[in-house]
Ligand SMILES: NC(=O)C1=CN([C@@H]2O[C@H](COP(=O)(O)OP(=O)(O)OC[C@H]3O[C@@H](n4cnc5c(N)ncnc54)[C@H](O)[C@@H]3O)[C@@H](O)[C@H]2O)[C@@H](O)CC1
């Protein structure tokens with residue numbers, strides 16, 4: 001499913017009205033009716049319900065007037081609150097209808113707002129701002145939103161909770177916390193990215209009669225099973241381990257032996273033919289025999305951290321493998337920096353770079369240039385902090401616009417970027433996928449190492465960088481969601497996400 005910016009939605013609306021000739025009031029009528037239908041479906045008999053409908057000056061308010069008209073037929077207590085009589089042209093049509101119906105319409109001011117605190121509404125409909133919000137919410141608008149958030153009513157937001165930026169999901173000063181949001185045609189980015197996604201409550205997407213033909217190709221989509229390329233997961237009978245990829249995981253140190261094992265375990269559990277773990281002996285000795293499928297390659301170390309000389313002794317072996325995962329738990333050191341630079345200069349193997357590999361990129365301009373020039377497929381898997389280090393910006397800047405940041409990283413290194421977070425963004429610089437699976441039970445050290453292992457193994461099975469990234473992110477978060485069906489967020493462990501890949505693969509393959 002596409003995810004739209006406000007500009008894309010406006011263009012679609014414009015085409016529907018000017019090229020196809022569907023009047024704006026028809027779309028508004030349909031939008032308002034959809035919201036009414038949802039309320040009716042939820043609550044059934046509305047007769048005794050006390051309902052407040054808040055309408056702004058724009059078309060979002062117009063949708064609110066339509067909802068109010070239908071609600072008037074159902075309940076004896078519908079109050080409509082407006083900020084201004086001077087509303088948009090289409091909204092005016094519906095405001096006039098309400099006036100002709102002698103509806104209870106009140107113009108908001110401080111005094112009225114103070115009185116509202118003594119009233120009790122069962123339902124509030126929020127039609128204050130939609131995709132037309134342009135600046136921070138202040139003054140009376142702010143106070144009304146604060147009032148809505150303080151009330152006990154069940155809140156329905158039209159299109160997007162008022163105050164949420166539809167292009168980023170960020171709060172512009174203050175925003176409504178809805179129980180349910182009904183958006184039209186396709187979700188907007190602000191409905192999908194946090195905190196907007198949280199403020200939406202349950203999100204419902206409704207068709208309002210805009211023909212699909214006015215939609216030009218949109219590059220941003222929600223990552224769903226339909227978007228995955230699962231054909232390559234099919235295993236023909238006449239195959240052997242060499243057909244499924246040989247992976248080299250360069251990871252681990254005395255300090256983080258677990259990171260390397262999580263990564264390598266996730267690799268072997270994601271279908272690669274062979275998995276070699278290149279790690280300092282101190283790291284390997286802690287785990288080795290518990291993971292019999294992993295082939296270990298000890299790298300000479302100093303103080304528990306890999307050395308460049310140690311790596312060079314084993315590099316010919318690594319060169320014969322199909323994919324490299326580099327970074328989990330290596331620690332940041334000059335030696336690690338030298339190894340990555342050496343790989344980028346001398347290897348031609350698809351590579352996944354995570355954790356301390358990303359830190360090398362953040363600290364070393366030469367590594368950045370070499371990565372840009374590196375010819376084989378490359379996938380970076382930063383979380384927000386790692387992304388901010390590479391782009392030399394504050395982590396808050398990444399949080400404000402993760403889509404842009406993922407695109408920037410992808411273009412900077414000509415790579416596939418998996419920007420990890422509560423909503424993980426995947427992009428190859430052209431297409432963007434937003435993952436909506438997963439849960440806060442994954443917010444634990446080690447979850448990222450697991451993802452690195454999965455994506456590396458899938459890349460080794462003949463996938464393109466983008467397809468591997470999509471499949472891996474989906475499987476990783478689906479596995480955690482399946483765990484949540486019988487566990488709690490507190491108890492889900494990254495190692496269990498690996499174990500449970502059994503079921504995630506099964507669901508993805510069998511549907
Ligand atoms: N053809 C269409 O465009 C359709 C639009 N629809 C609805 O229309 C909405 C978009 O309508 P609009 O483009 O009129 O935009 P909005 O109704 O979201 O808001 C625009 C109005 O709010 C004011 N405003 C913006 N930011 C403000 C701020 N921070 N403080 C105070 N005032 C502020 C603007 O000056 C303008 O008057 C959608 O979200 C959707 O609900 C639906 O009716 C379906 C069809």
Ligand SMILES: Nc1ncnc2c1ncn2[C@@H]1O[C@H](COP(=O)(O)OP(=O)(O)O)[C@@H](O)[C@H]1O
Pocket residue numbers: 355383420421422423424437438439440441442443444445446447448449450451476477
């Ligand atoms: N609240 C959340 N909802 C969904 N997924 C999450 C959430 N928090 C973290 N994750 C996922 O868990 C993983 C965490 O990765 P990362 O921060 O690199 O962990 P580590 O480096 O400790 O292994 C990412 O894939 C991320 O998308």
Ligand SMILES: [K+]
Pocket residue numbers: 060126127128129130157158159160161162
């Ligand atoms: K709204």
